[in-house]
Amino acid sequence: MPSAHIDFDFTSDKVAQRVLKMRSSAVRDLFSAATREDIISLSGGMPDVSLLPQTSIRKAVKAAADDKRALALQYTATDGLLGTKQVVCDLVRDVGIRCKPADVLLTTGAQEALDLVAKAFIDPGDLILAEGPTYLGALQAFSAYEPEIRCIPLDNKGLRTDLLEEELAHIGKGKVKFFYTIPNFQNPAGVTMAPERRKRLIELSEEYDFMIVEDDPYGRLRYEGGHALPLKALSDKVIYLGTVSKTFAPGLRTGWVIAPHCVLARINLVKQGTDLCGSAFTMVVVEHYFRDTPWQKTLQTFIETYRERRDAMLAALEEFFPPEATWTHPEGGFFVWVTLPPYVDTGSMLTTALEKGVTYTPGDSFYPKASAGRNCMRIAFCFESPENLREAIRRLALVINDRLELYRAFLDAGAIKGTGTG
Ligand SMILES: Cc1ncc(COP(=O)(O)O)c(C=O)c1O
Numbered sequence: 001m002p003s004a005h006i007d008f009d010f011t012s013d014k015v016a017q018r019v020l021k022m023r024s025s026a027v028r029d030l031f032s033a034a035t036r037e038d039i040i041s042l043s044g045g046m047p048d049v050s051l052l053p054q055t056s057i058r059k060a061v062k063a064a065a066d067d068k069r070a071l072a073l074q075y076t077a078t079d080g081l082l083g084t085k086q087v088v089c090d091l092v093r094d095v096g097i098r099c100k101p102a103d104v105l106l107t108t109g110a111q112e113a114l115d116l117v118a119k120a121f122i123d124p125g126d127l128i129l130a131e132g133p134t135y136l137g138a139l140q141a142f143s144a145y146e147p148e149i150r151c152i153p154l155d156n157k158g159l160r161t162d163l164l165e166e167e168l169a170h171i172g173k174g175k176v177k178f179f180y181t182i183p184n185f186q187n188p189a190g191v192t193m194a195p196e197r198r199k200r201l202i203e204l205s206e207e208y209d210f211m212i213v214e215d216d217p218y219g220r221l222r223y224e225g226g227h228a229l230p231l232k233a234l235s236d237k238v239i240y241l242g243t244v245s246k247t248f249a250p251g252l253r254t255g256w257v258i259a260p261h262c263v264l265a266r267i268n269l270v271k272q273g274t275d276l277c278g279s280a281f282t283m284v285v286v287e288h289y290f291r292d293t294p295w296q297k298t299l300q301t302f303i304e305t306y307r308e309r310r311d312a313m314l315a316a317l318e319e320f321f322p323p324e325a326t327w328t329h330p331e332g333g334f335f336v337w338v339t340l341p342p343y344v345d346t347g348s349m350l351t352t353a354l355e356k357g358v359t360y361t362p363g364d365s366f367y368p369k370a371s372a373g374r375n376c377m378r379i380a381f382c383f384e385s386p387e388n389l390r391e392a393i394r395r396l397a398l399v400i401n402d403r404l405e406l407y408r409a410f411l412d413a414g415a416i417k418g419t420g421t422g
Pocket of ligand 1: 109111112
């Protein structure tokens with residue numbers, strides 16, 4: 001994976017101003033380091049696709065190749081193939097969303113859906129609200145269209161709707177374009193929005209006249225606790241984004257938008273200029289996988305495996321991390337969010353962590369302004385074995401303890417006053 005670093009630049013006076021403002025994704029930049037043999041990676045949210053049964057994949061791919069209508073090899077409608085859209089309707093019905101194929105538009109992963117929503121709805125200077133921290137890929141997608149993005153804090157019950165209300169009262173009605181949220185097992189914080197807060201968010205969207213973009217890649221990966229209804233099941237107006245990346249495979253690059261027709265029509269329009277249509281071949285593979293193979297069994301294997309890994313990570317955190325650290329306890333998904341004392345900068349600590357053979361994602365990547373989240377980190381438990389996770393947390397604890405020792409020595413020497421924001 002090439003890094004976004006540029007050595008020689010003959011384009012500097014030609015490149016678009018908005019591109020000059022873009023930040024590269026820390027996760028993408030860490031990708032090559034994270035695949036080094038000696039490194040245990042806690043940085044990427046990669047599903048463990050080795051758990052997928054080869055027979056099911058072969059069957060779905062063969063069905064696409066053998067399709068008599070050769071649909072899979074042709075351009076398709078911009079909103080995607082009908083059969084695959086019907087499969088999406090069947091999948092989301094399980095989580096409480098009722099829709100028809102006409103309410104669905106297929107995308108190249110949820111990431112393209114984020115870009116299309118931004119392309120269709122954001123003008124430069126528009127105000128967008130999101131949870132803080134939030135998914136860095138969404139920040140990248142939105143930033144390309146130059147909005148102002150403000151973050152509303154989370155706690156263990158997800159979005160602080162009380163703080164959102166305060167912010168909205170300050171901003172006023174009709175000033176926010178949309179609120180972007182990941183209610184289930186949030187990326188990066190791992191927390192889930194409580195049902196009463198979901199309801200409140202919908203009420204606020206009506207009261208203050210903004211759209212809600214609900215991004216739900218992890219909703220089906222629940223390891224404990226009860227299912228909470230998606231926002232889309234509570235209000236038809238919500239723009240709901242889904243993907244097969246975490247329940248099947250990200251290599252298929254298949255996602256979807258479920259939204260009112262006035263929204264889909266605009267997204268359809270901007271998608272035409274982006275790629276005409278998604279890959280019909282992968283749409284047909286996805287359709288056959290979810291229609292003709294025992295995918296629920298595979299999903300159960302994913303759930304059991306990730307639950308074991310989550311438990312291993314949480315146990316290792318208890319065992320090795322210093323008392324100054326706190327972390328979230330995700331009921332599903334891929335991520336734990338760790339908060340260290342305010343004077344620790346997890347970005348500058350990463351080089352030492354890499355030397356010790358472990359990677360994570362520094363917290364500031366998940367905020368629109370790099371000054372926030374610097375004492376935090378996201379650690380992913382989805383990809384490594386329980387043994388490797390324990391070893392990774394042990395190594396990371398050594399790095400953190402070294403930092404804390406250093407700061408304690410400074411404190412003793414009176415060089416740092418109290419717990420500054422450093
Ligand atoms: C919250 C969130 N949204 C969107 C995506 C992108 O998903 P996809 O692989 O479908 O493009 C991810 C991927 O990790 C994610 O965590």
